[in-house]
Amino acid sequence: xxxxxxxxxxxxxxxxxxxxxxxxxxxxxxxxxxxxxxxxxxxxxxxxxxxxxxxxxxxxxxxxxxxxxxxxxxxxxxxxxxxxxxxxxxxxxxxxxxxxxxxxxxxxxxxxxxxxxx
Numbered sequence: 001x002x003x004x005x006x007x008x009x010x011x012x013x014x015x016x017x018x019x020x021x022x023x024x025x026x027x028x029x030x031x032x033x034x035x036x037x038x039x040x041x042x043x044x045x046x047x048x049x050x051x052x053x054x055x056x057x058x059x060x061x062x063x064x065x066x067x068x069x070x071x072x073x074x075x076x077x078x079x080x081x082x083x084x085x086x087x088x089x090x091x092x093x094x095x096x097x098x099x100x101x102x103x104x105x106x107x108x109x110x111x112x113x114x115x116x117x118x
Contacts, residue, residue, distance in 0.1 A: 040088060041073065047110045048108075048109060049061070049064075049110050050112070064115065072092070074088075074100075085104045085107075087104050089103075090102075091118075098117065099116070099118070100118060
C-alpha cells in the first residue's frame with residue numbers, strides 16, 4: 001500500500017470519527033475548563049448564592065451573578081485552601097468601574113460577602 005493510500009484511509013477515518021463525536025456531543029452542555037481560573041469560576045457558578053445585606057443594598061442579584069461570571073479571580077489576594085470555605089477575590093467591571101467581589105466558596109453554597117469599588 002502506497003503512502004497516499006494510507007494517508008487517505010487515515011484522513012477518512014479521522015473525518016468519520018469527528019462526525020460521530022459531533023453527533024454524540026451535540027445538545028450536551030460540555031465545556032473545557034482546564035485552567036485554574038476557569039475551574040474556580042465554573043465551580044462557583046454551579047452552586048446557589050447567598051448574598052449579604054450589604055451587597056444587596058448596592059446591586060440586584062442578577063447584576064452580581066453576571067459580574068462573577070465575567071470576572072477574573074485574583075489568586076494572590078485569595079485564600080482558596082482555608083477551611084471550611086475557600087475565600088476568593090473576583091475582579092470585574094461595570095460601567096468602566098472596577099469592582100472587587102469577595103466570595104466564600106463552601107461545599108454546597110457560595111456566600112457573597114463584600115462588593116467594593118477599587
